[in-house]
Amino acid sequence: MRRLVGTLGLLATALTLGCEEQLIAPGDCPDFCPNGQIVLVDTVFTTVITRDSAYRGYVQAYQSGAATATNQPTAQSRPYFKLDPMFLRIRSTPSDSTTVPVIADSARLRLAITRRDTTAPNLRLQIYALPQTVDTLSTFADLDPYFSGPIVDSVNVSDLRSRPLIGDTATVRAWGDSIRTDSAGHVLVISRTDATWFIYFSLDTLQAPLAEPDSGRLAYGVKVVADTAVSITLGTNESVSNGPVMEWFYHFTPKDSVNAKTDSTLRVPSLDSYVFDPPNAPIDSNLTVGGAPSARSLIRVTIPPALRDSIDVVRATLILVPVTPVNGMASDSFYVVARQVTTDLGAKSPLGNDAAGSVVIHPGVSDTVRLEITDMVRSWVLLDTLSTTAFMLSQLPEANSFTEARFYSSLTPAFRPALHVTFVRRFPFGRP
Amino acid sequence: MTTVRRLSGWAVRAAVIAVGVMVQPPNRLTAQDSQFGIQGLGTPGKQESVRSRSAGGAFAAFDASSPLMDANLADIRRLSGSITGATSWRDVAADSGQVTLRGTRFPALVIAGPILRRLSIGGGFSTYLDRSYGITTRDTLIIRGDSVPVADQITNDGGVTDVRVAAGIRVGRALAIGAGIHMLTGSSRIVAKRVFPDSGDYRPTTSRDEVAYEGFGASVSALLDVGRDLRLAGWYRNDSKLRADLGGRTVAENDLPVSYGGALLWSPGNQVVFAGSTQWHTWSVAGAGVNAHDTFNWSLGAEIGSVGSPFRLGLRGGQMPFGAHGAPTETGASAGLGRQFAGGRGRIDIGIGRLVRKDDRLTEKVWTILLGVSVRP
Numbered sequence: 001m002r003r004l005v006g007t008l009g010l011l012a013t014a015l016t017l018g019c020e021e022q023l024i025a026p027g028d029c030p031d032f033c034p035n036g037q038i039v040l041v042d043t044v045f046t047t048v049i050t051r052d053s054a055y056r057g058y059v060q061a062y063q064s065g066a067a068t069a070t071n072q073p074t075a076q077s078r079p080y081f082k083l084d085p086m087f088l089r090i091r092s093t094p095s096d097s098t099t100v101p102v103i104a105d106s107a108r109l110r111l112a113i114t115r116r117d118t119t120a121p122n123l124r125l126q127i128y129a130l131p132q133t134v135d136t137l138s139t140f141a142d143l144d145p146y147f148s149g150p151i152v153d154s155v156n157v158s159d160l161r162s163r164p165l166i167g168d169t170a171t172v173r174a175w176g177d178s179i180r181t182d183s184a185g186h187v188l189v190i191s192r193t194d195a196t197w198f199i200y201f202s203l204d205t206l207q208a209p210l211a212e213p214d215s216g217r218l219a220y221g222v223k224v225v226a227d228t229a230v231s232i233t234l235g236t237n238e239s240v241s242n243g244p245v246m247e248w249f250y251h252f253t254p255k256d257s258v259n260a261k262t263d264s265t266l267r268v269p270s271l272d273s274y275v276f277d278p279p280n281a282p283i284d285s286n287l288t289v290g291g292a293p294s295a296r297s298l299i300r301v302t303i304p305p306a307l308r309d310s311i312d313v314v315r316a317t318l319i320l321v322p323v324t325p326v327n328g329m330a331s332d333s334f335y336v337v338a339r340q341v342t343t344d345l346g347a348k349s350p351l352g353n354d355a356a357g358s359v360v361i362h363p364g365v366s367d368t369v370r371l372e373i374t375d376m377v378r379s380w381v382l383l384d385t386l387s388t389t390a391f392m393l394s395q396l397p398e399a400n401s402f403t404e405a406r407f408y409s410s411l412t413p414a415f416r417p418a419l420h421v422t423f424v425r426r427f428p429f430g431r432p
Numbered sequence: 433m434t435t436v437r438r439l440s441g442w443a444v445r446a447a448v449i450a451v452g453v454m455v456q457p458p459n460r461l462t463a464q465d466s467q468f469g470i471q472g473l474g475t476p477g478k479q480e481s482v483r484s485r486s487a488g489g490a491f492a493a494f495d496a497s498s499p500l501m502d503a504n505l506a507d508i509r510r511l512s513g514s515i516t517g518a519t520s521w522r523d524v525a526a527d528s529g530q531v532t533l534r535g536t537r538f539p540a541l542v543i544a545g546p547i548l549r550r551l552s553i554g555g556g557f558s559t560y561l562d563r564s565y566g567i568t569t570r571d572t573l574i575i576r577g578d579s580v581p582v583a584d585q586i587t588n589d590g591g592v593t594d595v596r597v598a599a600g601i602r603v604g605r606a607l608a609i610g611a612g613i614h615m616l617t618g619s620s621r622i623v624a625k626r627v628f629p630d631s632g633d634y635r636p637t638t639s640r641d642e643v644a645y646e647g648f649g650a651s652v653s654a655l656l657d658v659g660r661d662l663r664l665a666g667w668y669r670n671d672s673k674l675r676a677d678l679g680g681r682t683v684a685e686n687d688l689p690v691s692y693g694g695a696l697l698w699s700p701g702n703q704v705v706f707a708g709s710t711q712w713h714t715w716s717v718a719g720a721g722v723n724a725h726d727t728f729n730w731s732l733g734a735e736i737g738s739v740g741s742p743f744r745l746g747l748r749g750g751q752m753p754f755g756a757h758g759a760p761t762e763t764g765a766s767a768g769l770g771r772q773f774a775g776g777r778g779r780i781d782i783g784i785g786r787l788v789r790k791d792d793r794l795t796e797k798v799w800t801i802l803l804g805v806s807v808r809p
Contacts, residue, residue, distance in 0.1 A: 022532075022533050022534045022535070023465060023534075023535055023564055023565055023566045023587070023589075024533075024566030024568055024587065025467070025524055025531045025533055025565075025566065025567065025568070026531060026568055026569070027568060027569040027584075027586075028467075028793070028794060029569055030756075031471065031756040031757070031793055031794070032467045032468070032470055032471065032567075032756075032793075032794060033470060033471070033567050033569065033586075034470055034471065034567065034586055034588070035471060035721075036586075036624075037584075038584050038586075038624050038626045038637075040573065040575065040582075040626075042575055042576060311637070311639040312635075312637035312638070312639060313635075314626075314628070314634045314635050314636075314637050315633055315634045315635065372633060374633075374635050375635070420576070422575060422576070422634065424626065424637045424639070426639070427622070427624040427639045427641070428683075429639075429641040429678050429683065430622075430643040430677070430678045430683035430684050431676070431683060432472060432473050432676075432686065432721070432722045
């Protein structure tokens, strides 16, 4: 027993002696702190951004995942789309190659509002018929006359939103969710996942004519109106799930039968885009970001020796001075993101996958824009001093809207872009 | 008749455990830290074995297991080795509050043995300067026009080790002399961190590097027996500059002190030994930039009981070399026990010590538990 107690006692002693140490204490400076301290330096480098340029044409309006519909005194923007052709004949039976004509009974058009204006009263969507000739080159001036023509259909979205929710079993089975509907048969379904509003228009054969000369193609334009200036965004086919969808309801009479069969089919746009006015100004000596086709600005940075010698960059902010406030409404705000240029090939430089920084641009505001790019700059200084010290500014979402920001470039010395860097000087290691 | 015990039982277990404890990374080969060494070159190590330290350090000049002097090596008649381990708990009371710190150190190892009838050589290492500490500070800086809280942490792990090669020779029945050369070497890993606790805009920053230290020294000493009961000791040591290198580039150079001291040992009987010692260090040569001061230290101690299992106690006092408001004082008391085993081939010493260091602004109280193992295979 004595041996056991003795051994345990020694073991406890050993463990005590071998335990972890704790040497960190609150410093009582300056008398009981090291003479060397961590020194922060905060400097605005005004001339390190050089050879900055803007380029346009990265994402076209018809390639964007959404389209802005706006109606404001200083800007108009109208989405439009051309649907895939609807078949005009159908096989009498699956096993019979003989076809019989299809008779359209009605159609249901679905539009998705992915961004809405909660402040606009009496928000209405108006559908206009457009000619089959609309294409990616159509301009606002080209299409504007058609928006003066008769309205195919119009829905008061604000009113529809205020309607009671219908959530009976039959309705949910038919629509997949609770709905709101008005007397004209418009239906509103609000997505549970992302608050997208799906608006369904019931169109008769006059509103959605299935005409043989047009091969069953239909083109529509969308105009948004409200009691005040308004701006919303509609989903496009490029968004995969939020684009316009037309469901045709038709019937046909099979050969050797007197009874008609009914069926339906879906058609999505072969083209969807938007036109706006005024058009984006041509690229000039300033740094342009946004618009459609989208513009991007390439910023090249010459890392100053002071930063190379620093031990770490704790904050780096790009300072941009707007040439003019961004045209648009408050709800048209967008991000400007900076992405690392992996190899500097000018306009076609490949970019890194992740955004190095982003900042929200608010239309109508002319304040200096500050974009935090700390991680990117510290990687240039610390990790890979041979990396390309350049980045591209682009809009997010890109080409969804006519909105674009313009900043002074290095060609305007008084307002040129600058890099505001807070860095830590090399710690005085080794000095007592 | 003396019974020679075999290496077995609790002694073996103790030795195995102690050796296991002491097998630690080399950077832990440092002595007792102190906040008073942060702004200076470090905290000077105590070149004492557990036996000496348990007696206030008074026996260090006469104890061959203590690396303080070289002449006492002459008394070693058999290859022997000893190692000292210490765990300290420090209560630091400063303006910023009270905190308890803890550290385990292995401040001394001595291996020595005779090569001729009168000549013995030895060597080993001991802590010259301990530079292990960690400091956290909080502040609020005005950056970009905003008040930004920052928290800094500077840690320094390492120290300067005194690697000694020495020889002691008995030149007569009453006189032994010794000399040694000392290579001061070591390194410290320094990590400086700053975080911005309340700001996501600022990234935390960490810089780290390793500083290497280098210096040289030489020492001479003598032991003189005056009669049968009295022994006197004197020693002198001169160290060169301590150079701090960073990546092969010298970033700091500080003069090191001349040190000298004397000690007296009195054995009035077989069961009791008294000792006293004094020592001086001219640390002020290290430079005003490190707030260095010359120091004087004294110690008194006694060892009571048989050689096989003595009881020790001691007192010490003096100054520490670095302080912004003059030389801090250091006073202490200690006690300990020893136990020989295996017929004197091994010995375990344990001790406990209490130190109080203070100056105008800071008081540091230290409890230290000591464990020493000596073997003579």
